[in-house]
Amino acid sequence: MTRTASEPHSPGAPAETDTIRVAVSTVIFTLRRLAGSDAVQVVLPLVRRTRDPHEGQWALPGGWLDATEGLDAAASRTLAETTGLAPSYLEQLYAFGAVDRSPTRVVSIVYWALLRADEITDGSVENVQWFDAAALPELAFDHNEIVGYALWRLRNKVGYSRIAHGLLADEFTLADLREVYEAILGRRLDPANFRRQVENSGTLIPTDRFRTGSHRPARLYRYNQDVELADRGPLDARH
Amino acid sequence: MTRTASEPHSPGAPAETDTIRVAVSTVIFTLRRLAGSDAVQVVLPLVRRTRDPHEGQWALPGGWLDATEGLDAAASRTLAETTGLAPSYLEQLYAFGAVDRSPTRVVSIVYWALLRADEITDGSVENVQWFDAAALPELAFDHNEIVGYALWRLRNKVGYSRIAHGLLADEFTLADLREVYEAILGRRLDPANFRRQVENSGTLIPTDRFRTGSHRPARLYRYNQDVELADRGPLDARH
The missing domain is CATH 1.10.10.10 (Winged helix-like DNA-binding domain superfamily/Winged helix DNA-binding domain)
Incomplete structure (x- = not known):
């Protein structure tokens, strides 16, 4: 069998790649004690979309990757811009890139973070709300699947770390x-x-x-x- | 504090995102017994680049993500095209996206796989060679860093799985x-x-x-x- 090595990173990429865009989103978990209860739940902040697609639905905080910034920097920036939160520790979780996850072709690099209660900056950020991770509404795009994956990783990781x-x-x-x-x-x-x-x-x-x-x-x-x-x-x- | 949620996935993305391209690469580890020795080493296949940038240097097998295929499919396809290998199990490892990792802006979604010796299809694939993971030459792009990260994950994972x-x-x-x-x-x-x-x-x-x-x-x-x-x-x- 004789094949020629493909040429990633070369200037002559096929035209189809030009239609793929890269976004960055973040899942931030924290714990909240329910009022009048001794139960504690895992919660995360979501942002209400103000534009199509999925206008009015809740989505993970995020935004487009800028050509002049690294992935970690983009996660921090978009998170701060959408929620005002600045967790000290952000870890890359997974890249989601199914063809049909958005009307246009978008690969989302997803980060996750944990926040202690005292790290949550109070303040009402427009269009941001905290949700019980175990009882989410139907989110925009594949964001329910993304949160489910992040919860799975959290559950696994709590066992050995x-x-x-x-x-x-x-x-x-x-x-x-x-x-x-x-x-x-x-x-x-x-x-x-x-x-x-x-x-x-x-x-x-x-x-x-x-x-x-x-x-x-x-x-x-x-x-x-x-x-x-x-x-x-x-x-x-x-x- | 009042901010407006950013708008990932919207049609009106900033122009800078158009210059970012997405590639897929794969690190495949297997074990090889050294001739005339009882020592076993971790080895991986690399592909010699036949074009700039980094012409003549060794690189991880991979290629451009096509707009019509998912990430897993792209990893399998580019791996088969460059090395002829088809591991039964491919797992996403990490997305590498430093601004200066390539002359143009490229985000690489990296996969990894393990192969048993009997899964290695023999055959001389042009420009492909197996290397000792502990003694790599200087690779193209940030591929030394990527292999180092994959080895770290392998060492960690062998402990608890x-x-x-x-x-x-x-x-x-x-x-x-x-x-x-x-x-x-x-x-x-x-x-x-x-x-x-x-x-x-x-x-x-x-x-x-x-x-x-x-x-x-x-x-x-x-x-x-x-x-x-x-x-x-x-x-x-x-x-």
């Missing part, structure tokens, strides 16, 4: 941590089992401080920065 | 499996510790079959499909 930290203050109680896991996984966890497993995992360091209030004092913990972010499975640091 | 399976036959000895880990991690592992940890992990099922040859017979294993691909960390399937 310190990602819950992105939603917590530096010091937290075991009940705080369990709430984060419960909100992300969408189910209740047994407190005693959770405590035992977290303590055995070596990922937390107990502090000398306690949170006091209407309940009995609860010890505050912080994350152990020495523990590897991802579990090494059958191989660990000893080998 | 069954990804080594993608490089092994259905049945394999513990020495085969250890070789895969050693090649990916780039260091020797203690055989006794490795055996103990793998046996304790519950990810392998021993068969009744043995491989015989010049060494003493070695038991063949297969992967336990019931074990979750990713470790759940402090939470496991019991809760």
Whole structure:
């Protein structure tokens, strides 16, 4: 078999590529305590579209990639322009490029971020609203699918990384941590089992401080920065 | 603060986006035993460029995204066109879009794949050669950086998933499996510790079959499909 290598990056690209445009969108998760309830839910900000296609529908914050900026910079810029939010940590999630995802051909590079409650800049940004991730309306384009994928990644990642930290203050109680896991996984966890497993995992360091209030004092913990972010499975640091 | 939501996907995109083009490239890893050695190395196929920019340099197999095809289809097509390879599993790795990565503005959606030795179609494809991933020449564009990122993901993923399976036959000895880990991690592992940890992990099922040859017979294993691909960390399937 003899074939000639194709020529990406060459000046003579086929004309069809000229009709493809690149957009950047961001899924930002945070946790919100429901009023009058002890339940915590995962929420994200959406932007109401003011123009066709999908005028009036909710969509992920985003915008067009500018030819003079990198992908990360475009994610930060479009997020700030649409929501006023500036999360300290943005991670690329996935590129969505199905042919029929938009009336014109658009490849969207999607980012995701986690925000702690204290990072949310208050203020009413026009056309922006926070939604329960588990009960979204029908969104513009393939944005329901994108949020579903981001939630799947979040659920997976919470199992083998310190990602819950992105939603917590530096010091937290075991009940705080369990709430984060419960909100992300969408189910209740047994407190005693959770405590035992977290303590055995070596990922937390107990502090000398306690949170006091209407309940009995609860010890505050912080994350152990020495523990590897991802579990090494059958191989660990000893080998 | 009052801002207006930006308008991605709208017909009136800024003119700058017209100068951005989208390419697709693929990193394919497989293992190769060095002639006259018991060492195994991670190798990948590269394509020699026959045109500027970077004429004569080696680059990842790939090509331009066509306006009428999805990203996965483009990765499969360009890979087949350049190398003749058709891996059963291709996964999107990352989108690379630095402004200066090419003389013109190109966003590359990069895929990766693992091939077992028996999946490699033999045959001399013009301008294609396999390289040791640990000793690459200077590649075109940012392709050294891309391969480095793919290797990092491979090393991470081998720790918490069954990804080594993608490089092994259905049945394999513990020495085969250890070789895969050693090649990916780039260091020797203690055989006794490795055996103990793998046996304790519950990810392998021993068969009744043995491989015989010049060494003493070695038991063949297969992967336990019931074990979750990713470790759940402090939470496991019991809760």
